[in-house]
Amino acid sequence: MASLSGLTQQISNRNSVVELPMTHRPQLHNSIKKSCRVGLGVMASENNTSTSELDLSVTVNGLKMPNPFVIGSGPPGTNLAVMRKAFDEGWGAVIAKTVSLDAAKVINVTPRYAKLRAGANGSTRGEIIGWENIELISDRPLETMLSEFKQLKKEYPDRILIASIMEEYDKAAWHELIDRVEQTGVDAIEINFSCPHGMPERKMGAAVGQDCALLEEVCGWINEKATVPVWAKMTPNITDITQPARVALRTGCEGVSAINTIMSVMGINLDTLRPEPCVEGYSTPGGYSSKAVHPIALAKVMSIAQMMRSEFGDKDCSLSGIGGVEAGGDAAEFILLGADTVQVCTGVMMHGYGIVKKLCSELKDFMKKHNFSSIDDFKGLSLEYFTTHTDLVKRQQEAIRQRKAIRKGLASDKDWTGDGFVQETESMVSN
Numbered sequence: 565m566a567s568l569s570g571l572t573q574q575i576s577n578r579n580s581v582v583e584l585p586m587t588h589r590p591q592l593h594n595s596i597k598k599s600c601r602v603g604l605g606v607m608a609s610e611n612n613t614s615t616s617e618l619d620l621s622v623t624v625n626g627l628k629m630p631n632p633f634v635i636g637s638g639p640p641g642t643n644l645a646v647m648r649k650a651f652d653e654g655w656g657a658v659i660a661k662t663v664s665l666d667a668a669k670v671i672n673v674t675p676r677y678a679k680l681r682a683g684a685n686g687s688t689r690g691e692i693i694g695w696e697n698i699e700l701i702s703d704r705p706l707e708t709m710l711s712e713f714k715q716l717k718k719e720y721p722d723r724i725l726i727a728s729i730m731e732e733y734d735k736a737a738w739h740e741l742i743d744r745v746e747q748t749g750v751d752a753i754e755i756n757f758s759c760p761h762g763m764p765e766r767k768m769g770a771a772v773g774q775d776c777a778l779l780e781e782v783c784g785w786i787n788e789k790a791t792v793p794v795w796a797k798m799t800p801n802i803t804d805i806t807q808p809a810r811v812a813l814r815t816g817c818e819g820v821s822a823i824n825t826i827m828s829v830m831g832i833n834l835d836t837l838r839p840e841p842c843v844e845g846y847s848t849p850g851g852y853s854s855k856a857v858h859p860i861a862l863a864k865v866m867s868i869a870q871m872m873r874s875e876f877g878d879k880d881c882s883l884s885g886i887g888g889v890e891a892g893g894d895a896a897e898f899i900l901l902g903a904d905t906v907q908v909c910t911g912v913m914m915h916g917y918g919i920v921k922k923l924c925s926e927l928k929d930f931m932k933k934h935n936f937s938s939i940d941d942f943k944g945l946s947l948e949y950f951t952t953h954t955d956l957v958k959r960q961q962e963a964i965r966q967r968k969a970i971r972k973g974l975a976s977d978k979d980w981t982g983d984g985f986v987q988e989t990e991s992m993v994s995n
């Protein structure tokens with residue numbers, strides 16, 4: 565983990581790459597206390613703030629964002645034009661599509677998506693609730709992606725751009741990739757330890773995120789090299805997601821993102837008997853996303869947040885909630901469980917970049933309803949209401965005992981008192 569002395573270094577590194585006008589010089593937020601890598605981004609003003617009393621801005625690992633909504637790595641962050649669009653529409657930050665050193669090894673197929681629809685009474689003609697993809701990481705040349713990151717930071721110096729990276733089991737390759745990505749001026753790096761299809765065949769993505777020993781070694785390489793904050797993106801395709809999350813934070817990552825897609829088979833075509841999505845008659849299990857994964861994502865984020873609270877409570881570690889977000893309420897749920905930011909990928913593919921305005925306004929409605937004026941006011945508030953099933957049984961037995969005690973009324977006429985007369989009468993009325 566880099567020390568605060570490394571901070572000066574970061575600032576000079578950054579300025580040697582991106583020439584920022586004085587008004588956009590990175591400033592460090594006052595509240596940064598952690599002696600590790602922190603981001604240098606300054607906050608952009610939100611597009612539509614008329615209700616200035618409600619503050620959606622967040623500062624995460626020193627990165628200031630106008631709102632907690634982040635474009636999740638995938639098609640919505642795949643090139644300069646779409647990332648520009650994301651900033652113009654008001655997204656708090658953008659995580660670009662995952663890049664690796666050699667894009668020539670990344671060969672995509674078509675079709676690579678399949679959708680699950682559900683309507684009233686189980687109709688399959690209704691809205692999309694589930695989305696499977698067998699898309700790989702970016703197949704665009706790294707050089708092209710890097711020059712676009714550089715250009716984007718030049719055009720939007722005050723917005724947060726996060727690179728997503730993935731490499732093979734090779735320390736030198738990870739170091740080279742981190743170095744080249746950082747030179748573009750990105751504000752942070754998310755590590756894709758979680759892509760469930762295609763990449764694990766090359767010992768990449770979920771193959772690392774599912775193996776804590778491997779993860780520890782690779783995180784060690786990454787954290788000895790990186791000078792900007794690092795988020796480790798976790799796979800849900802594992803029995804206990806807290807284990808890799810703990811490894812990532814212990815080895816120096818500043819944050820954890822969860823979840824990537826869930827391993828899935830979208831279905832079998834009952835006419836052709838072939839699985840979907842069908843490529844030349846064959847398929848391979850892919851990654852499931854969208855609304856249907858939201859409850860699973862909430863459970864994973866909840867368990868990571870509990871672990872972080874008990875084991876990393878004193879540190880400035882961050883948590884980014886991902887999975888099935890399409891409404892402000894979905895985001896509020898992640899934040900109530902302890903997430904600092906909320907990522908959206910499939911929701912943008914289905915509804916467009918403008919959905920961020922609806923997300924912000926619905927999140928504000930939620931805050932207004934509960935008299936919260938900032939994200940911090942409700943971050944992690946619902947976490948304390950999770951307990952064990954054994955404890956639920958105990959609580960319920962106690963509640964029933966108390967209700968029965970009230971209903972039971974007086975055992976005999978000698979128990980009537982003058983003071984509690986009305987309650988004593990009430991306790992003997994049937995419902």
Ligand SMILES: Cc1cc2nc3c(=O)[nH]c(=O)nc-3n(C[C@H](O)[C@H](O)[C@H](O)COP(=O)(O)O)c2cc1C
Binds near residue numbers: 702825908
């Ligand atoms: C078509 C598609 C491509 C994706 N590509 C990436 C990727 O390159 N890197 C990555 O970390 N996650 C990738 N993801 C996963 C998403 O970032 C996200 O973790 C997941 O889809 C759950 O969130 P959602 O329901 O908002 O989509 C991809 C998802 C989809 C649907």
